[in-house]
Amino acid sequence: MSQVSSPKSQVKELSAENLLVIDGELLEDSEEVNGDLTKTEDQKPKIRNEIIKPQSAIRNPQSKGGQLQYVFLPLLFLTVALLGGLRLSAMDNAFVFLKPALVCLIYASILLVLFFRANLIRLDGWFSEKFSALQNIANAAVLFSLFAASAQIFNSLLPERGLPLWIIGFCFFWTLWNNLFAEFDTRRLIKSLGGLFGLAFVVKYLVLANLTAPTSESWWQGIVQNPTQEAFTWLLDLPRFSAGTGYIQFFAIVFYLLGLFLIPVSAKDKTPSSGEI
DSSP, rough: OOOOOOHHHHHHHHHTTTTOOOOOOOOOOOOOOOOOOOOOOTTSSOOOOOOOOGGSSSSSSHHHHHIIIIHHHHHHHHHHHHHHHHBBBBTTOOOOEOOHHHHOOOHHHHHHHHHHHTTOOOOEEEEESSSOOHHHHHHHHHHHHHHHHHHHHHHHOSSSSSSHHHHHHHHHHHHHHTTTTTTOOOOHHHHHHHHHHHHHHIIIIIHHHHSSSSOOHHHHHHHHHHHHHHHHHHHOOOBOOOHHHHHHHHHHHHHHHHHHSSSSSOOOOOOOOOTOO
16 A cells, blocks of 8 residues: 655655755864955954044133133223223212323333233234134234223323323333343243332322322412422322222223233134034
């Protein structure tokens, strides 16, 4: 009695006959075949899955320096320029603004030359072809505010008129002119300016101010009450201001010296590049 094979058994027999027999040796992952190194999946170069921050998220390390140079310093020097011309009237303590004389502009120009010679400010570090036009204009604005503050400092320390104006003015000119031909470093220059401005402040607002007679209703009352001060006021032609003027000019000098201490030698490129904030 013949057996009848089922369809499933026939399929298994056909699939078994169609199998290919592979004859060979198993190779390790690190073995060489015909001089070529067989690379496994682990040895293939992988792409590093790192999170790359966009440049817009990177904080600009020079942002604080840019704010100091282009915002704080001009405001500080412009404040000095404002305070240097303020006076308080002796009659009613009203604010009086005095414009600087021409000699103050000359002294300020000589002082800027001293800054360049002492390397307190490097001219090639503030103006360069490598900088953009906007940055060169911004640097020029900072230096112009420094020039205006310097002129107003001399306006603050020089007497307004009379013989003291010529005496103190000549002392300023002689000191600045000699310093042009002297060897100065930055620290010595700031110390020299601090001593010069301090001495001029004491002479004007402590010595000469005490020689000025107080404002009286008539000239003969001033002679009766304090004839010495009235005589010095008439001989020296000293103007009469309130005592609060000295306080204003004291802070003007302090702010000016602080600005000289904070000003950088050269203006680095603080303009944010593309993609930076």
